Structure formats: C-alpha cells, structure tokens
Amino acid sequence: MPVDDHDETGASAGFSAVYTEHVDAIYGFLARRVGAQLAEELTAQTFVEALSRHDTYDPDRGPIGPWLYGIAANLLRRHYRQEERALRAIAAYAGRVPLAGEDDVERVESRVVADERWPAVAEALLAMSAGERDVLLLYAWADLPYSAIAGVLDVPVGTVRSRLSRARGRLTAILGDLSSSSEDTSDPTPTDQIGRRR
Amino acid sequence: MTLLDDDIDDLLRTFRLDEAVLDDAARDRMWSRICAEVPDAREGLDAIGPSPRVRALHPRRGRSPRVLAAAAAVLVLLAVGGIVLRSGGDEDPVTADDPTSTTTEAPAFDLQTVAAEVEARPVTALGSADAARYTHQVVERTVGTAASAPTMRTEERWVAADGRGRLVVVVPDGPRRDEELDEPGAYTLGLLRPEVALALPADAAGVLAAIEAQEGTAVVPADVSRNLLQTLTFAGLPAPARAGMLRLLHDWGFDPVTAPGLAPSVGRVEGPGPDGSVVQADIDLSTGQVVATRLSGARGYLDVRAVIEADLRADTQGP
Numbered sequence: 001m002p003v004d005d006h007d008e009t010g011a012s013a014g015f016s017a018v019y020t021e022h023v024d025a026i027y028g029f030l031a032r033r034v035g036a037q038l039a040e041e042l043t044a045q046t047f048v049e050a051l052s053r054h055d056t057y058d059p060d061r062g063p064i065g066p067w068l069y070g071i072a073a074n075l076l077r078r079h080y081r082q083e084e085r086a087l088r089a090i091a092a093y094a095g096r097v098p099l100a101g102e103d104d105v106e107r108v109e110s111r112v113v114a115d116e117r118w119p120a121v122a123e124a125l126l127a128m129s130a131g132e133r134d135v136l137l138l139y140a141w142a143d144l145p146y147s148a149i150a151g152v153l154d155v156p157v158g159t160v161r162s163r164l165s166r167a168r169g170r171l172t173a174i175l176g177d178l179s180s181s182s183e184d185t186s187d188p189t190p191t192d193q194i195g196r197r198r
Numbered sequence: 199m200t201l202l203d204d205d206i207d208d209l210l211r212t213f214r215l216d217e218a219v220l221d222d223a224a225r226d227r228m229w230s231r232i233c234a235e236v237p238d239a240r241e242g243l244d245a246i247g248p249s250p251r252v253r254a255l256h257p258r259r260g261r262s263p264r265v266l267a268a269a270a271a272v273l274v275l276l277a278v279g280g281i282v283l284r285s286g287g288d289e290d291p292v293t294a295d296d297p298t299s300t301t302t303e304a305p306a307f308d309l310q311t312v313a314a315e316v317e318a319r320p321v322t323a324l325g326s327a328d329a330a331r332y333t334h335q336v337v338e339r340t341v342g343t344a345a346s347a348p349t350m351r352t353e354e355r356w357v358a359a360d361g362r363g364r365l366v367v368v369v370p371d372g373p374r375r376d377e378e379l380d381e382p383g384a385y386t387l388g389l390l391r392p393e394v395a396l397a398l399p400a401d402a403a404g405v406l407a408a409i410e411a412q413e414g415t416a417v418v419p420a421d422v423s424r425n426l427l428q429t430l431t432f433a434g435l436p437a438p439a440r441a442g443m444l445r446l447l448h449d450w451g452f453d454p455v456t457a458p459g460l461a462p463s464v465g466r467v468e469g470p471g472p473d474g475s476v477v478q479a480d481i482d483l484s485t486g487q488v489v490a491t492r493l494s495g496a497r498g499y500l501d502v503r504a505v506i507e508a509d510l511r512a513d514t515q516g517p
Contacts (some may be wrong), residue, residue, distance in 0.1 A: 051232070140207050
C-alpha cells in the first residue's frame with residue numbers, strides 16, 4: 001500500500017497520498033457505472049493519466065478531487081454502451097441485492113424499498129442522455145457542487161443546472177408513476193445471460 | 199405521491215451502492231499497475247517531469263489497432279449476415295447442410311488510411327434536427343509518420359449518411375466535447391469517400407446508417423448497430439488470447455460454440471441472422487482475424503455490399 005505522505009500542515013503531499021485519499025471515491029463512482037472489473041482498470045488509468053499530466057492541474061482552480069473526476073469521466077465516455085447494458089440488465093432483473101450482514105434496520109428497510117425501485121431507476125437513467133446522466137451521478141454519487149461538475153464536464157454551470165433538472169424530471173416521471181400505482185404484480189422473467197444474443 | 203428532489207437524490211445514493219466497495223487487494227493491484235506504468239509513482243514525488251517514458255505511455259497500451267480492427271470486422275461480417283434488405287426475395291434459403299452455403303473472408307483495413315481519406319472542412323454547429331441523425335462514435339486512430347513515433351489518439355465523431363450513400367463524419371475541435379451536437383462549438387465536417395467507406399469494416403455502423411437512410415429498403419436490427427458501435431467504443435480489448443477473445447465476443451452478445459476440427463488458434467462464434475438464420479464466424483484468436491463466415495437457414499438474404507455498390511454507381515452515373 002502506498003504510504004500516506006502528509007506534510008507537517010496535514011495537507012496531502014505526494015502522489016501516493018493523492019491516491020490514498022481519492023482512490024476509493026473514484027473507484028466507487030466508476031464501479032457503480034460500469035461494474036467492478038472495468039472500474040478497476042479505469043481507476044488505474046485515471047491515476048496514471050493524472051500522474052502523466054500533473055502539470056495540467058491548477059490548484060488555484062479548486063481541489064484535486066474534481067480534477068480526478070474529470071479524467072475519470074473522460075475515460076468513462078468510451079464505455080457508455082457498457083454502462084447502458086448494465087442498466088438494461090438491472091431494469092430487466094429486479095435488481096435484488098443480498099442484504100446479508102446488514103445490521104442497521106433503517107438501512108435494511110431503505111435498501112428493500114430502494115431495491116424495488118431500482119429497475120425504474122435504471123430505466124430512467126437509460127432514458128437520459130449521457131450528458132444528463134453524467135451530471136446527475138456526479139451530483140448524487142461524487143457529491144460535487146455545480147461549479148465542480150461544470151469543471152469536470154467542461155460545460156457552463158447553467159448547462160449543469162439544466163441537465164440536472166431534466167434528469168431529475170425523468171426520474172420523477174418514472175418513479176412517480178411507480179409510486180402512484182397500487183402494487184407491481186409483474187414478475188419479469190430473467191433473460192438467459194448465457195444464451196444467444198438478446 | 200410527489201417525489202421531491204431530496205427523495206430522488208436519496209434513492210440514487212443507494213443505487214448500486216454495494217458495488218462501490220473497494221477492497222485492499224484491488225487497491226493494491228491498481229497501485230501496482232500504476233507503479234508499473236509510471237515508476238516514479240512509488241516515490242510519491244510532487245513534481246514529476248514528463249519523461250520520455252511517461253510521454254510514450256498510453257492508457258490503452260498493448261491494444262493493437264489491427265486487433266481492434268479485426269474484432270470490428272468480426273461483428274461487421276456477423277452484422278452483414280444479420281441484415282435483411284428486402285424480404286420475400288427469390289433467393290433460395292441457405293442451409294447448414296447446403297454445399298453452396300456462403301463463406302467470405304474479411305478484408306483488412308488501415309486506420310491511418312481512414313484518417314488520410316477524410317476531406318475536412320469547417321462548419322458551424324448543427325441544428326438539433328440534424329444532430330439527431332448522427333450516431334456518436336469514439337474511435338482510436340494511429341497518427342504519426344514513418345519518421346515520428348506513431349501514437350494512438352482517441353477521437354470522438356458523429357457519423358450519418360447523407361442520403362446518397364456517403365458517410366458524413368463530424369469531428370469536434372478540441373479534446374473534449376459534449377455529445378450533443380446542437381450545442382454551439384467548432385466542428386469539422388468531413389466526407390468519407392464511398393469507396394473508402396465500403397472498404398472499412400470499422401465504419402460499418404455508418405454503412406448501416408446509410409442503408410437505414412434508404413427508406414423502405416432496409417431492415418437493420420437496432421442491437422446490431424449498437425454492437426457495431428461497441429466495437430468502436432470498447433476500449434478494454436484484451437491482448438489476443440483464446441479465452442479473452444471469446445469472452446469479449448460473448449460479452450458483445452455472440453456465443454462461442456465448440457466445433458470439431460478447428461485449429462487450436464481458431465475460435466468459432468455464432469449469432470442470429472435474418473429470418474431465423476444463424477451466422478457463424480471463425481476467428482484466428484492469435485491475430486483476431488476473421489478467417490471464415492457462414493450463413494445458414496437464411497431467406498431473402500442479400501449482400502449488403504452489392505446493394506451499396508449498386509446504389510453508388512447509380513448515384514455517380516446519374517439517371
């Protein structure tokens with residue numbers, strides 16, 4: 001493991017410290033979009049690129065985290081199809097996730113509720129443009145403010161706001177319909193993942 | 199029930215959250231890879247000069263454009279088998295036992311030739327209606343001359359047919375652009391000459407778009423087009439290896455099948471074609487080259503290349 005190399009002020013110093021500080025967040029963001037295997041590759045590429053062009057990072061423009069997300073988002077653009085394929089699978093499969101080991105009752109309850117709506121979330125994410133999805137998930141998962149998202153995606157702040165509004169609107173439209181219906185009795189038949197082309 | 203923005207955000211935060219967990223082993227693997235690609239990383243230096251080794255590195259080191267091109271050729275040939283141009287034709291069905299079943303070999307192509315053939319001219323932003331016609335692609339190009347070290351460059355572009363069998367390529371200026379073409383910006387519009395387009399399997403997505411643009415004459419499965427686009431956007435192409443290539447093709451939706459008599463380096467995959475037919479492709483897994491294709495059980499199948507060539511001859515020769 002890289003050494004956490006902090007200077008006497010506590011500020012991170014050295015690439016190893018940057019890696020230690022940000023790798024979990026970058027990986028988590030990527031894994032939730034394209035899965036663990038590809039996320040590992042893209043995360044490593046993100047840091048390789050960061051190190052390779054460290055001279056393009058300007059500390060005066062903000063913390064290094066959004067800059068890293070910018071590199072990751074750029075790498076992610078080449079894998080939108082894979083992301084969409086994963087979302088289609090979730091939309092088709094009900095998105096059940098094992099809750100074994102979860103002790104927090106509230107988290108279990110929220111997860112059960114969330115799981116039931118995950119297919120609808122996946123459908124809503126699929127219905128968005130990639131630009132809207134980028135903005136929405138950088139906001140929700142990376143927890144970046146509008147200005148940082150604008151920097152990550154190289155778009156104006158106004159574009160971030162409008163895309164976020166549209167993205168939320170799509171989610172509201174789909175999830176609102178789901179919430180207003182009495183119950184969902186459909187039980188989608190999983191497709192054969194190992195079979196012929198879908 | 200009215201969903202508030204906070205409700206939406208809270209729900210999103212739980213979506214796939216379980217996949218975000220990074221264990222120590224993965225963290226160490228990534229660090230090892232980073233150190234292998236950039237040795238100075240282990241020193242944790244603040245300022246690292248752009249050494250020649252760093253400049254020569256590319257995130258997709260090891261991916262040969264030839265292997266990428268060959269993988270694209272696989273799906274092109276499978277897609278060609280999957281295209282029904284005119285139903286109810288007079289052609290006899292081709293069956294697996296039919297000694298006249300069609301076999302073809304995939305042509306090779308050179309990415310640098312593609313780049314050289316694009317005739318660039320500047321344009322302003324496209325209107326939203328025009329932008330909707332275009333298919334977004336991300337391609338890797340090898341640039342450089344014999345005198346300089348060739349490097350891989352990633353290029354975003356949009357491809358559509360202009361209704362005359364020609365492919366229009368729009369390339370944005372600048373390293374990163376949004377995929378929405380209706381946003382103002384500087385773009386370069388280029389035309390791929392038809393004879394070049396026909397010779398380039400990697401541009402088959404644009405060829406299919408040209409077919410789709412010929413209203414009433416083409417039926418193209420949407421997922422075929424998507425799979426072809428995946429050949430251009432997929433950046434995780436592994437080194438040529440049997441397991442890797444077959445896994446890759448399976449990931450794209452084509453099944454690897456066992457077949458007696460295949461050479462050790464050859465794998466066979468198959469996917470659905472038109473009218474319940476089955477398209478098979480044999481691939482040399484050491485090079486990624488398609489060595490043979492077969493189409494069985496097809497009805498009303500026409501050669502897409504012949505149709506395009508006929509249309510282009512009519513276009514150039516006039517009425």
